[in-house]
Amino acid sequence: MKNTFCFPRQLILCLICWLNTLIVADNAHAAFGDIVAQYTFPASSFTMSPTQPLMYATIPSQNSVAIINTNTLVVEDTVFVGSGPTNLALSPDGSKAYIANSTSNFVAVFDTQSRTVIDSFLLPEQPQDVVFGSLNRLWVLGGTQIFQIDATTGASTGPSISNPPYIYSGSLEITPDRNTLYYADYGLCGATMYKMDVSGTNPVVVLQTPFGGAGCNGEDLSLSHNGNFICFATGAGQTLYDIAKFRTSDFASMGSFNTGPYPQAVVFSPDDLVAYASVHTLPGIIAFDANTFLSLGTISGPDVASKLAADSTGRYLFAGYYVYYSEFMGTIVFDTGRTAPTPTPTPTPTPTATATPTTTPTPTATPRVTPRPRPTPRPRPTPA
Numbered sequence: 001m002k003n004t005f006c007f008p009r010q011l012i013l014c015l016i017c018w019l020n021t022l023i024v025a026d027n028a029h030a031a032f033g034d035i036v037a038q039y040t041f042p043a044s045s046f047t048m049s050p051t052q053p054l055m056y057a058t059i060p061s062q063n064s065v066a067i068i069n070t071n072t073l074v075v076e077d078t079v080f081v082g083s084g085p086t087n088l089a090l091s092p093d094g095s096k097a098y099i100a101n102s103t104s105n106f107v108a109v110f111d112t113q114s115r116t117v118i119d120s121f122l123l124p125e126q127p128q129d130v131v132f133g134s135l136n137r138l139w140v141l142g143g144t145q146i147f148q149i150d151a152t153t154g155a156s157t158g159p160s161i162s163n164p165p166y167i168y169s170g171s172l173e174i175t176p177d178r179n180t181l182y183y184a185d186y187g188l189c190g191a192t193m194y195k196m197d198v199s200g201t202n203p204v205v206v207l208q209t210p211f212g213g214a215g216c217n218g219e220d221l222s223l224s225h226n227g228n229f230i231c232f233a234t235g236a237g238q239t240l241y242d243i244a245k246f247r248t249s250d251f252a253s254m255g256s257f258n259t260g261p262y263p264q265a266v267v268f269s270p271d272d273l274v275a276y277a278s279v280h281t282l283p284g285i286i287a288f289d290a291n292t293f294l295s296l297g298t299i300s301g302p303d304v305a306s307k308l309a310a311d312s313t314g315r316y317l318f319a320g321y322y323v324y325y326s327e328f329m330g331t332i333v334f335d336t337g338r339t340a341p342t343p344t345p346t347p348t349p350t351p352t353a354t355a356t357p358t359t360t361p362t363p364t365a366t367p368r369v370t371p372r373p374r375p376t377p378r379p380r381p382t383p384a
Contacts, residue, residue, distance in 0.1 A: 032287075032337025033299040037073040041066055042322035042329040045087045046309030049112070051094035055311060055318060057331060058085040058099065065099065066331075067115070068318075070311040073333055077115050082108045087129040087171070089138065091151065098138055098151065100127035107140055107154070121154030123147060129171045133198055134178040141172050146183060148203070158201035165194040165205065173223035173230065174198075180248075182223060184232045189216035193232045195248065207251050214238060220265045220307070224272045224290075229254070231275065233263040243277055245290070255293045259286060267308040267317075269338070276317055278305040285319060285334070302328035314338045 030036050043057035043066065054076070057066040065085060067077045084103030090096070090112075097110040107127050109119035125142030133139050133148070137157050140147045145162035149155060161167075161183075169186040179199035185192055191214045195207035215234030223230045230246050238244035242256035243263050257266070262280040268290060269276070275290045276299075283303050287296040303326045305319035317334045 030335035032297060032335060034335040035332055036316065036335050037333035039066070039068075039075060039331040041078070041331055043307065043318070043320035043331045044085075044322045045307055046318045046320065047088050047090055047097070048309065048312050049090060049094045050092060053312070054112075055309070056088055056090070056097060057318070057320070058088055060084045060086055060102065060322070065097070065110070070313070070316060073316070079110070079115055079117075081110060081117055082106060082120070089130045089132045091132055096151070098130050098132065100130045100140065102126055102128055107138065107149075119154070121149060123149075128169065131172045131174040131181070132178065133174060133181065135201075137198075139172060139174065139181055139198065141167070141170065141183070143167070146172070146181075146203075148198070148201075159203070161196065161203050161205075164208065165192065165196075170218060171221045173221055175223070175227040175248075176225070177227070180227070182221065182230060182248075184214070184218050184221040186218040188218065189236070191215050191218040191232065191234045193221070193230070193246070193251070195251070209246075209251055213251075219263060222266045222268060223248075224268045225270055226272055229268075229272070229290075231257075231266045231268075233266045233277065235262040235264075235280075237261075237263055241279075243275075245275070245293070257286070257288045257293055258295075264304050265306060265308045267310060269310050269314045269336070270312055271314060274314075274336070274338070276308050276310070278308060278319070280304050285317065287336070299334050301332065301334075305332075310336070 041059045044060050045058045047056045053070045055068045055070050063080055064078050065081050066075055069076050081099050082101035084101055085099045086102040088097050088099040099108040101108055105123050105126055106120040108117050111118045127140045129141040131139050136151045138149050138151050144167050145160040147160050148157050150157050165183055168188055170184050173182040181196045181198045183194045190212040193209045193214045197204045197206050214232050215236050215238045217235035220233040230248050231243050233243050241261040242258045243266050244253040244256045247254055257277055259277050259279045264278045266277045273290055275288045276285050278285050284301045285299040303321055306322050307320040309318045315338055317336050319332045321328050321330055
């Protein structure tokens with residue numbers, strides 16, 4: 001019986017290796033904008049492992065996380081992790097993933113070696129986003145505040161962040177040294193972006209964009225890999241349907257990526273030389289030179305990409321299509337063409353830098369200009 005099944009098993013393994021070789025060989029000839037992989041699951045976020053060629057994709061509709069090998073683009077595993085996972089953060093050594101299960105009150109702790117959930121942290125509110133900070137802390141975005149908790153025990157490590165900033169949906173970013181936290185709200189007009197010193201146990205708001213200075217109806221927040229620049233995609237744009245590149249030191253605008261209506265998602269390449277953006281009125285993704293703000297070309301896609309991420313080499317661009325009203329729901333990987341000659345830029349107007357922002361009145365909620373439905377905003381506190 002042993003000899004009967006030995007050959008078929010070896011044959012299957014050989015076939016798998018052969019297919020993987022074909023995928024890699026075929027992708028070697030791919031060019032800018034080519035689709036190199038497509039998956040049926042609609043990913044809401046992507047996080048690249050700091051130590052391995054693995055991309056983690058959260059799938060709220062399946063209560064799961066997919067683990068994609070970025071060398072072969074093969075889905076190595078899809079694991080149930082809890083209710084409505086929307087975002088995740090990896091520990092600096094890549095051994096743990098912390099998953100914000102948005103339709104429960106738990107942050108799941110995921111062991112990346114065994115690929116199992118090994119613990120969960122209970123919070124007073126439903127977690128929407130999570131980042132890994134300094135001093136072994138997690139910063140978790142809830143419904144009305146940003147919690148700081150111990151990454152090992154889940155216990156509180158200090159006061160939460162709230163008012164300011166006024167928390168209303170949104171997302172988080174953290175600098176490479178993990179000492180500076182950024183928060184931007186979603187679905188408010190005007191939209192506001194905040195910079196906070198979280199090096200100690202008492203977080204301090206050090207900057208916020210002026211009223212209307214960050215646009216209207218936030219959609220996505222993306223920090224450059226070197227931590228020097230940040231983009232806040234809003235439905236109305238920062239000036240007129242654009243995405244500004246803010247300097248993180250003072251929130252001055254260094255220029256804008258002119259996307260057209262309505263900006264949805266934005267991300268930097270690993271070397272921060274290219275920015276990719278999606279918009280509601282274009283079924284594709286625009287590539288920009290991140291320094292000159294000139295267009296490098298457009299990647300054709302089936303619909304509006306809700307979330308974007310580049311792998312650690314910069315060769316592949318992952319696009320998640322998870323909005324329920326989209327004609328296409330799934331995940332696509334595009335070739336960025338970064339190993340080929342860079343496409344010739346086409347001129348677009350470049351806005352000039354703006355002045356350093358100052359504290360301004362808190363914005364009030366208004367109807368959205370983009371088609372995505374939003375919950376009715378909570379009443380804002382009346383200033384004293």
